[in-house]
Amino acid sequence: MTSRNLSTQLRALVVDDNMINRKIHQKMLNGLGVECMGVANGKEAVDVHGYGQSFDLILMDKDMPIMNGIEATKKLRSMGICSMIVGVSSRSMDVEIREFMEAGLNDYHEKPLTTAKLASIIHHIINTK
Amino acid sequence: MDKVRLQREAAFIRSSLLDQGYLDEQFIQLEELQDNDNPNFVEEVVTLFYTDSARLIYNIDQALLSNPTDFTKLDDYMHQFKGSCSSIGAKKVKNECNGFGEYCEVQNYDGCFRTFQQIKQEYITLKKKLETYFQLLKEAAQIK
Numbered sequence: 635m636t637s638r639n640l641s642t643q644l645r646a647l648v649v650d651d652n653m654i655n656r657k658i659h660q661k662m663l664n665g666l667g668v669e670c671m672g673v674a675n676g677k678e679a680v681d682v683h684g685y686g687q688s689f690d691l692i693l694m695d696k697d698m699p700i701m702n703g704i705e706a707t708k709k710l711r712s713m714g715i716c717s718m719i720v721g722v723s724s725r726s727m728d729v730e731i732r733e734f735m736e737a738g739l740n741d742y743h744e745k746p747l748t749t750a751k752l753a754s755i756i757h758h759i760i761n762t763k
Numbered sequence: 764m765d766k767v768r769l770q771r772e773a774a775f776i777r778s779s780l781l782d783q784g785y786l787d788e789q790f791i792q793l794e795e796l797q798d799n800d801n802p803n804f805v806e807e808v809v810t811l812f813y814t815d816s817a818r819l820i821y822n823i824d825q826a827l828l829s830n831p832t833d834f835t836k837l838d839d840y841m842h843q844f845k846g847s848c849s850s851i852g853a854k855k856v857k858n859e860c861n862g863f864g865e866y867c868e869v870q871n872y873d874g875c876f877r878t879f880q881q882i883k884q885e886y887i888t889l890k891k892k893l894e895t896y897f898q899l900l901k902e903a904a905q906i907k
Contacts, residue, residue, distance in 0.1 A: 657808060658808060
């Protein structure tokens with residue numbers, strides 16, 4: 635085991651009601667040199683942006699209590715948030731994915747995410763900055 | 764028991780869990796995230812899984828006792844539970860959850876009930892094996 639000591643100077647927000655997924659995704663992102671924050675539902679994601687925080691990447695779970703991923707994505711886009719928003723879900727029906735994409739996602743991935751998938755997303759953000 | 768023997772036993776349990784389909788590639792992903800900053804990351808995630816899923820299992824048990832059965836609620840709880848299983852690589856438990864979902868969709872109570880007993884059995888089996896695995900690793904780590 636080795637410690638990784640790279641920093642991309644990117645910031646990510648992990649939005650997921652499942653604390654296991656938040657822990658895993660945050661660890662994956664930290665390992666890729668991305669500073670992370672986690673929240674448990676769409677409303678908290680909207681609120682942190684309302685308090686002035688900004689992120690390069692938002693990992694948005696679809697099914698969450700209080701405010702789900704579709705509602706939160708729509709709200710964030712209506713607030714003018716241009717961050718890359720990647721939807722994640724274990725639901726895989728085309729109609730559900732389409733609805734989620736149409737809410738304003740840049741990309742969608744099925745859970746569980748892997749470090750390789752996240753690395754590809756991070757590289758894309760770095761290359762388009 | 765000496766360190767090498769403990770490590771070998773732990774490695775054997777790990778291989779068996781993967782070979783027999785109790786765990787899948789996602790568990791290996793978690794192991795690859797473990798580092799000097801988080802030397803117990805895998806055990807922490809697995810412990811979190813068992814703590815959190817106890818709540819979901821209780822909810823499903825209660826929902827199965829309710830009359831009339833709320834299949835939407837049942838499906839919702841199972842979706843959350845299946846998601847957690849998927850996150851730690853609990854392959855066999857996750858696969859049993861698929862069967863439950865199918866019974867929920869057609870509102871087959873007996874199928875749901877029967878499948879859930881099987882899910883709980885696989886869940887407990889995996890829990891015992893993982894507890895033994897992490898205990899062996901801990902004992903090996905304590906020996907200089």
